[in-house]
Amino acid sequence: MRCSPIRWLRRSGALLAAAAVAVTLLVFSPAAASAAPDTGAWYVIQSRSSGLVFEIQGGSTATGAGLVQNHRTDAQHQQFRFVDSGGGYYRIQARHSGQVLDVWGKSLADGATIAQYNDQNSTNQQWQVQESGGYATFISRSSGKALDVWERSTAPGARISQYTPNGGTNQQFQLIPVDGDGEPGGGLEGCTGTSPITCRYNVAPGTYDVTVVLGGAQAGSTVITAEARRTMLGATATAAGQQVTRHFTVNVRNPEGQPTGSTGSQGLDLYFGGSAPRVSSVTVTPARQPQLFIAGDSTACDQSVRPYAGWGQHLPQYFHQGLSVANYADSGESSGSFLSNSRLFPTMRPLIRPGDVVLIQFGHNDKQTNASTFRSNLTRLIDGVEAQGGVPVLVTSIVRRSFNSDGTLNNGTALHVNGLGVDLPREMRNVAQQQGVKLIDMTALTKQMVEQLGPERSKALYLTNEVGDNTHTSDYGADQFAQLVRNEMRSQGIVPAALFR
Numbered sequence: 298m299r300c301s302p303i304r305w306l307r308r309s310g311a312l313l314a315a316a317a318v319a320v321t322l323l324v325f326s327p328a329a330a331s332a333a334p335d336t337g338a339w340y341v342i343q344s345r346s347s348g349l350v351f352e353i354q355g356g357s358t359a360t361g362a363g364l365v366q367n368h369r370t371d372a373q374h375q376q377f378r379f380v381d382s383g384g385g386y387y388r389i390q391a392r393h394s395g396q397v398l399d400v401w402g403k404s405l406a407d408g409a410t411i412a413q414y415n416d417q418n419s420t421n422q423q424w425q426v427q428e429s430g431g432y433a434t435f436i437s438r439s440s441g442k443a444l445d446v447w448e449r450s451t452a453p454g455a456r457i458s459q460y461t462p463n464g465g466t467n468q469q470f471q472l473i474p475v476d477g478d479g480e481p482g483g484g485l486e487g488c489t490g491t492s493p494i495t496c497r498y499n500v501a502p503g504t505y506d507v508t509v510v511l512g513g514a515q516a517g518s519t520v521i522t523a524e525a526r527r528t529m530l531g532a533t534a535t536a537a538g539q540q541v542t543r544h545f546t547v548n549v550r551n552p553e554g555q556p557t558g559s560t561g562s563q564g565l566d567l568y569f570g571g572s573a574p575r576v577s578s579v580t581v582t583p584a585r586q587p588q589l590f591i592a593g594d595s596t597a598c599d600q601s602v603r604p605y606a607g608w609g610q611h612l613p614q615y616f617h618q619g620l621s622v623a624n625y626a627d628s629g630e631s632s633g634s635f636l637s638n639s640r641l642f643p644t645m646r647p648l649i650r651p652g653d654v655v656l657i658q659f660g661h662n663d664k665q666t667n668a669s670t671f672r673s674n675l676t677r678l679i680d681g682v683e684a685q686g687g688v689p690v691l692v693t694s695i696v697r698r699s700f701n702s703d704g705t706l707n708n709g710t711a712l713h714v715n716g717l718g719v720d721l722p723r724e725m726r727n728v729a730q731q732q733g734v735k736l737i738d739m740t741a742l743t744k745q746m747v748e749q750l751g752p753e754r755s756k757a758l759y760l761t762n763e764v765g766d767n768t769h770t771s772d773y774g775a776d777q778f779a780q781l782v783r784n785e786m787r788s789q790g791i792v793p794a795a796l797f798r
Contacts, residue, residue: 334379334426334433338474339392341375345432346466347451350375350473353413354454358394358492361401364411364457366446371475378489379426380416380497380562386423386438388416395490397422400459405440407460408447418562432469436462443468485579493570498581500564502550504621506584507567510577512540517575522568523547525554525561525599526606527622528614528776532571540577544618546586554599555627556640561601586619589792590645590687592635592678593626593658595769596695600628604763606775608695608782609656615783620796623648631666632659632674642681651686654791656782658739660694660713660721661768668719675728690791691729693722693740695778698759698767700752706744713740737785743778 334340342351349366356374369375373393380388380397388397391413399414400421416422423438435444437459445460446467462468488496511519512535521530521543529545553561569576589612591597597609609624616622625645627635635641649655657678663671675691682689699711706712713721722740729736747755758774760766770778787797 333381333385334387334472335474336379336381336387339376339378340472340474341369341371342377342433343369343471343473344446344467345469345471346449347446347455349451349453349455351377351457351470353391353394356393358396358490360396360414361412362394364398364413366450366455366457367453376475382418382423386425388418388422389424389435390416390489392489393491395493395495398424400437400440403439404459405442407442408458409440409442411444411457411459416562418559429469431471433472434462434468435470444470485576488576488579492574493568494574494576496567496569496579497562498565498567500549500581500583504546504548504584504586504588505565506544506546506582506586506618508542508544508580508582508618509569510540510542510579511535511575512538512577513575514538515573515575517573518571519569519574519576520571521545522570523613524549524566525601526603526610527599527624528611529567531614535575545613545616546584546618546621547613548588548621548623550623554601556625556644557627557638558601586621587792588621588623588648588650588653589616590649590653590655591622591624591626591658592642592645592655593692594630594661594694595626595628596661597624597656597658597692598626598628599624600769604760604771605769606772608770608775608778611772611776611779612782615779615798616792616796617798620792626658629662630659631662631664632671632678633666634662635659636674636677642678646681646685649682649685649687653685653687654786655682655687655689656692656737657682657689658692658694660725660740663719663721664715665717666715666719666721667717668724671719671721671724672728675725676732679728679732679734688735688791690735690737690786691725692737692782693725695739695743695770696747698747698755698761704748704751706748712744735789735791737782737789739778739781742781742785746777746781 350369352367352375354363354365376392377389380390390397396413397416398411401410401412403421421439425436427434442459443462445458447456447458449467488494511533516537517535519533523529530543549565552558591609598607599610600606609626613622679689694713696706697711756762760769760771786792
């Protein structure tokens with residue numbers, strides 16, 4: 298069923314209705330902007346010049362699928378909503394894929410391609426909506442150009458591009474609300490797309506318990522990630538007609554990934570992927586649960602861009618509801634820079650509560666740190682955690698994949714003997730013993746794993762084949778190393794046994 302066009306602007310002081318997911322979702326909605334599209338509605342976007350509407354070409358869910366015009370059917374690949382980026386700008390999100398309209402390649406040129414891409418909240422994905430006489434013009438934040446029916450075409454399939462704003466009717470569009478027919482995101486409020494199903498909840502930074510019911514009429518296999526690609530639940534199979542309930546606790550913060558990285562989207566983002574994602578309900582509830590903090594470098598952090606992944610990014614899936622992983626690891630950090638950067642330890646430390654565990658991994662970037670300074674930095678981190686009532690655990694660095702001719706990693710590059718000749722893992726082991734804190738010896742554990750796999754098979758753990766990188770890990774390698782951390786935490790009693798999945 299189609300809805301007739303209605304006025305699409307909302308005025309300051311109007312509040313978005315709180316969205317309910319399943320029966321019990323708590324969602325907090327902000328005050329509306331002074332003049333903006335209704336972020337709670339889905340629209341077809343109709344050209345004034347041609348009478349045709351926007352659609353993602355061919356209904357594709359692939360990254361890079363182009364924006365064209367076609368006859369109106371109200372199919373999900375013709376439906377879009379506006380996601381507030383702040384400052385009067387919005388992302389325009391396709392309902393069927395969950396991706397947003399993007400000026401391809403960040404081009405500034407007239408005629409540049411407009412396509413769908415994963416939501417990064419970058420300026421080439423942000424649009425200012427200008428109203429004139431009941432029609433909207435969309436201005437790119439990055440290029441200053443307007444969405445434009447190319448060459449004023451009236452033909453179905455003609456592409457939508459960007460062009461210098463000129464007031465032409467081919468740059469003017471009507472926003473027509475559509476009803477909720479169809480089943481985007483399994484029909485769940487706040488969810489879009491089919492693979493992945495993307496669910497966004499407008500909640501403040503904090504800790505949240507999440508309960509999901511997976512499964513549906515058809516067989517499925519679902520993987521859940523959150524925020525900046527954190528794996529919350531590994532592949533979970535459901536038979537046709539079967540439903541299973543799973544629980545986890547998630548940390549929501551800003552920035553949502555690396556502390557010195559871009560902000561990302563506000564609130565909580567959940568992604569239901571896998572080979573055949575099936576989700577029936579989602580419940581999100583504010584919680585005050587113990588946290589597992591991670592202080593470290595790029596090998597542990599929440600990497601935002603594939604093929605890179607950190608072991609801390611894969612760790613959350615191995616814990617039940619009741620423990621959230623707050624990963625403050627950050628690319629390029631040494632033991633000293635993590636202490637001094639205001640966005641890192643000075644921000645993380647006040648959040649540590651009595652009993653919270655803090656995993657501390659440094660060494661990769663302490664290339665010119667002398668032994669005395671390295672020991673001092675580790676001691677300062679330990680003291681800072683303990684002053685908050687937290688439980689520090691030192692973690693030696695994962696090995697670099699640097700083989701000797703005899704198939705071993707017995708060399709300084711692999712085992713983190715730095716440019717000053719300092720054996721950093723050995724210094725960390727000594728500090729753990731002197732300070733009486735627990736140690737997870739990831740250098741020894743990953744050395745054993747990598748050597749057992751050998752020079753060829755170990756490439757899969759790292760990004761050797763993808764980008765020639767023998768330091769950083771693939772998703773597969775990050776998951777394998779996260780399991781090593783999990784196993785040591787369990788065997789050493791670092792967190793209660795009941796919390797392990």
